[in-house]
Amino acid sequence: PQTIYRKDYTPPSFLVDSVELGFDLDPARTVVASRIQMRHNPASTSRSIELHGEHIELVLVRLNGKVLKPSQYKLTAGMLTIPKAPDEVTLDIETVLAPQDNTSLSGLYVSNHNFFTQCEAEGFRRITFFPDRPDVMAKYTVMLRADKDNYPVLLSNGNLIEEGDLGDGRHYAKWEDPFKKPSYLFALVAARLVCQEERYTLKSGREVLLQVWVEDGNLDKTDYAMQSLKNSIRWDEERFGLELDLDRFMIVAVGDFNMGAMENKGLNIFNTKYVLANARVATDVDYAGIEAVVGHEYFHNWTGNRVTCRDWFQLSLKEGLTVFRDQEFSADMIGTDTGRAVTRIDQVRTLRQAQFPEDAGPMAHPVRPDSFVEINNFYTVTIYEKGAEVVRMYQTLVGRDGFRKGMDLYFERHDGQAVQCDDFRAAMADANGRDFSQFERWYSQAGTPVVTASTRYDAASRTFELTLAQSCPATPGQPKKLPFHIPVTVGLLAADGRDLPLHVDGVVSNGAASVVLELTQASQTFRFTNVTELPVPSLLRDFSAPVVLEYDYTDEELLHLFRHDSDPVNRWEAGQRLAMERLLKLTGAVAAGEHLALDDTFIEAQRALLADDTLDPAFRELALILPSETIIAERMAQVDPQAIHAARQFMRRTIAAALKPELLAQYHANQTPGEYSPDALSAGKRALKNLALSYLLIAPGEQELALAQQQFDGAGNMTDRAAALGALIHSGSPSHAQAALASFYADFENEALVVDKWFAMQAAAPSTDVQAVRQLMTHPAFTLKNPNRARSLIFNFTNGNPSQFHAADGSGYAFWAEQVIALDALNPQVAARLARSMDRWRRYVPALQSHMRDALEKVAGQASLSNDVMEVVSKALA
Ligand code: HT7
Numbered sequence: 113p114q115t116i117y118r119k120d121y122t123p124p125s126f127l128v129d130s131v132e133l134g135f136d137l138d139p140a141r142t143v144v145a146s147r148i149q150m151r152h153n154p155a156s157t158s159r160s161i162e163l164h165g166e167h168i169e170l171v172l173v174r175l176n177g178k179v180l181k182p183s184q185y186k187l188t189a190g191m192l193t194i195p196k197a198p199d200e201v202t203l204d205i206e207t208v209l210a211p212q213d214n215t216s217l218s219g220l221y222v223s224n225h226n227f228f229t230q231c232e233a234e235g236f237r238r239i240t241f242f243p244d245r246p247d248v249m250a251k252y253t254v255m256l257r258a259d260k261d262n263y264p265v266l267l268s269n270g271n272l273i274e275e276g277d278l279g280d281g282r283h284y285a286k287w288e289d290p291f292k293k294p295s296y297l298f299a300l301v302a303a304r305l306v307c308q309e310e311r312y313t314l315k316s317g318r319e320v321l322l323q324v325w326v327e328d329g330n331l332d333k334t335d336y337a338m339q340s341l342k343n344s345i346r347w348d349e350e351r352f353g354l355e356l357d358l359d360r361f362m363i364v365a366v367g368d369f370n371m372g373a374m375e376n377k378g379l380n381i382f383n384t385k386y387v388l389a390n391a392r393v394a395t396d397v398d399y400a401g402i403e404a405v406v407g408h409e410y411f412h413n414w415t416g417n418r419v420t421c422r423d424w425f426q427l428s429l430k431e432g433l434t435v436f437r438d439q440e441f442s443a444d445m446i447g448t449d450t451g452r453a454v455t456r457i458d459q460v461r462t463l464r465q466a467q468f469p470e471d472a473g474p475m476a477h478p479v480r481p482d483s484f485v486e487i488n489n490f491y492t493v494t495i496y497e498k499g500a501e502v503v504r505m506y507q508t509l510v511g512r513d514g515f516r517k518g519m520d521l522y523f524e525r526h527d528g529q530a531v532q533c534d535d536f537r538a539a540m541a542d543a544n545g546r547d548f549s550q551f552e553r554w555y556s557q558a559g560t561p562v563v564t565a566s567t568r569y570d571a572a573s574r575t576f577e578l579t580l581a582q583s584c585p586a587t588p589g590q591p592k593k594l595p596f597h598i599p600v601t602v603g604l605l606a607a608d609g610r611d612l613p614l615h616v617d618g619v620v621s622n623g624a625a626s627v628v629l630e631l632t633q634a635s636q637t638f639r640f641t642n643v644t645e646l647p648v649p650s651l652l653r654d655f656s657a658p659v660v661l662e663y664d665y666t667d668e669e670l671l672h673l674f675r676h677d678s679d680p681v682n683r684w685e686a687g688q689r690l691a692m693e694r695l696l697k698l699t700g701a702v703a704a705g706e707h708l709a710l711d712d713t714f715i716e717a718q719r720a721l722l723a724d725d726t727l728d729p730a731f732r733e734l735a736l737i738l739p740s741e742t743i744i745a746e747r748m749a750q751v752d753p754q755a756i757h758a759a760r761q762f763m764r765r766t767i768a769a770a771l772k773p774e775l776l777a778q779y780h781a782n783q784t785p786g787e788y789s790p791d792a793l794s795a796g797k798r799a800l801k802n803l804a805l806s807y808l809l810i811a812p813g814e815q816e817l818a819l820a821q822q823q824f825d826g827a828g829n830m831t832d833r834a835a836a837l838g839a840l841i842h843s844g845s846p847s848h849a850q851a852a853l854a855s856f857y858a859d860f861e862n863e864a865l866v867v868d869k870w871f872a873m874q875a876a877a878p879s880t881d882v883q884a885v886r887q888l889m890t891h892p893a894f895t896l897k898n899p900n901r902a903r904s905l906i907f908n909f910t911n912g913n914p915s916q917f918h919a920a921d922g923s924g925y926a927f928w929a930e931q932v933i934a935l936d937a938l939n940p941q942v943a944a945r946l947a948r949s950m951d952r953w954r955r956y957v958p959a960l961q962s963h964m965r966d967a968l969e970k971v972a973g974q975a976s977l978s979n980d981v982m983e984v985v986s987k988a989l990a
């Protein structure tokens with residue numbers, strides 16, 4: 113496969129002014145006619161028109177009215193090239209495709225008898241020949257023709273300008289998008305669907321039509337998506353002064369989808385998972401996901417659509433920024449400081465669980481990569497989540513108002529353009545009079561920086577010195593790194609737990625409780641003055657940069673922070689550090705066959721936190737969750753998954769036994785009677801209650817089993833029902849678990865998203881071995897073709913059940929190889945994601961490593977492997 117380099121970027125040879133597309137939709141044979149108005153781009157030296165195209169049949173191409181003979185163009189595997197074209201060109205192109213055979217879900221495809229498109233990143237070339245690159249922006253007019261009975265609804269981007277009957281049982285609809293857009297934002301839907309719709313008045317007084325389209329039978333599950341859309345529109349007006357630019361905004365839900373959702377202009381297409389919700393079928397986590405993804409796609413309308421990417425190396429320009437925006441939206445929707453902190457803690461957990469491992473593995477890449485083989489492999493946690501952290505750091509450095517000024521300038525300069533990450537950085541710098549040239553390294557250098565802190569207190573002069581040193585591990589292709597520009601937010605706690613007023617030499621601090629220090633050199637010392645007593649430093653408050661912070665805290669200091677830190681993120685962090693130290697020791701003890709023990713100090717701190725009713729239940733729940741097995745593994749030089757699992761289980765069992773009365777009390781205190789509401793306070797209560805339940809069910813007696821069974825039988829919402837089912841599955845009582853699983857399936861077999869949960873919970877249970885997963889694959893409801901279903905069972909096993917996936921005999925890896933190969937034949941994008949489960953194979957104990965290498969080599973040795981999977985496995989093996 114060919115590697116594409118950022119440095120090789122050249123401007124498009126021809127620009128496109130307008131595109132007219134005509135679709136005669138038929139699942140077996142769809143005919144697409146396109147008329148493209150092009151003109152030569154003065155910025156290019158080439159006179160050849162280059163049109164991407166793949167998996168489609170070219171029927172005809174006409175240039176300025178004349179049919180071209182095959183000798184007048186070149187047709188290779190992925191490209192149609194017309195040499196020596198004149199300045200102004202009208203191209204007519206006809207292609208034929210078979211959407212019903214398209215299992216890749218990229219381009220035009222059929223899902224449950226309906227037509228959908230997915231064009232990002234390079235799906236448009238599976239529909240027609242076109243310069244399918246984001247820096248070619250054009251106006252689109254689209255004519256859809258299809259059978260009226262089977263496809264009563266015909267949608268595309270922009271405004272509906274005409275519709276009618278064709279007389280032969282077919283009908284048509286013509287759509288026009290008034291905005292120029294890149295081809296990846298094109299979409300169509302031809303389907304039997306129904307919609308919830310509402311007229312909504314923007315702040316400016318303009319009225320817009322909002323629609324949420326779903327399959328018949330799902331209209332009782334669209335309220336939350338609609339509400340989230342309205343909240344998103346209002347939030348973007350208020351926080352960023354950005355208004356919806358269209359008269360009509362549509363969301364369409366589809367059951368077969370490779371990712372979460374897609375921001376096509378005016379016609380967002382969503383995975384059903386991020387649209388459908390009611391109390392019966394969706395959990396609190398599902399509701400939060402819907403709010404975040406509806407917001408995310410809506411916010412793309414400005415950050416992504418109005419201002420788009422010059423090339424796919426700039427992907428984080430739109431994705432990192434839009435994730436940051438959806439994170440801020442979700443935090444603002446809760447509205448309280450602790451609510452905001454809870455969302456921040458969740459973001460930190462995701463980074464540590466997924467992004468830090470990526471940054472330390474064979475697929476590590478900068479936020480703005482220098483090369484790729486398959487762009488679909490670069491929709492990563494680094495581009496999205498680390499990209500969002502990079503955007504967040506601007507806000508930390510220039511403040512909220514400064515950030516808004518930077519955004520305003522970005523739109524003033526670049527509305528309607530396809531630009532680069534550097535343009536965003538320049539807008540932030542220029543709007544705030546800042547020099548962000550060193551900040552560029554966050555875009556160009558991969559790897560997670562390590563910041564090592566050391567301190568010195570001098571009582572006589574009342575000074576406290578904080579030395580921060582930074583380094584960054586080597587990553588593929590980048591052996592050496594230069595220092596980053598890192599904002600480190602710091603507070604100092606007094607013995608009574610309060611924040612000391614801060615005065616730092618050379619930094620404007622004015623006696624504040626927190627100060628943002630800017631670490632730009634390899635090592636720097638900051639001098640705090642007038643420090644009246646030996647403080648406990650609270651470092652990297654609010655997780656002010658995506659780094660690993662090392663500081664030699666004593667247990668006493670961590671306990672002090674855990675009890676008192678005014679920054680809830682660092683309060684949580686202190687608890688995680690206390691737990692992690694113990695988990696690492698316990699893991700060592702398990703491996704050495706030593707006696708296991710957990711100290712009272714830790715347990716008592718947990719007890720106090722659990723019972724502290726002044727704290728938000730959502731915060732207490734997060735503070736009680738131990739670092740995951742994956743996060744523990746990242747801290748070990750050689751990973752022994754069985755030892756980690758045993759150590760973590762021991763700790764959970766010990767906590768459960770010691771805190772039983774408190775857990776029971778919290779279980780009862782945090783009930784949420786009455787009508788279900790997904791609001792943050794109720795969801796937090798349920799989370800704490802259900803965490804208590806899961807602890808109580810670790811080694812349950814009859815009473816605890818009865819409690820879980822009662823909750824399962826009587827639950828008025830899916831959060832409580834699924835939590836009870838999970839607790840029963842993990843209880844070690846197969847009879848209870850099997851009965852509950854059977855009744856759950858019987859109740860929800862017609863709800864695809866709930867059946868996904870049913871598979872997922874079993875896949876992640878430590879009692880489920882590879883044989884059991886194979887058995888579940890024979891269940892009539894299982895299919896590899898549906899990405900949600902494949903993820904629910906297979907990904908949840910390989911990524912969510914480490915002690916079984918890493919079985920000593922390598923059977924988990926052999927299973928992985930089989931599934932990657934099988935999936936690759938259907939859907940390379942999804943297969944390549946599964947292939948990533950083996951990224952960190954070199955860190956495992958030697959016996960496992962050799963099984964893992966065998967499995968990787970088996971996949972790599974397959975004939976006709978997709979570029980997607982080939983890139984992942986060859987980088988893993990390199
Ligand atoms: N921008 C969207 C990306 C996306 C996607 C990419 C590749 C293959 C399928 C896809 N579906 C959606 C989603 C987003 O970030 O909003």
Ligand code: ZN
Pocket residue numbers: 408412430431434
């Ligand atoms: Zn996005």
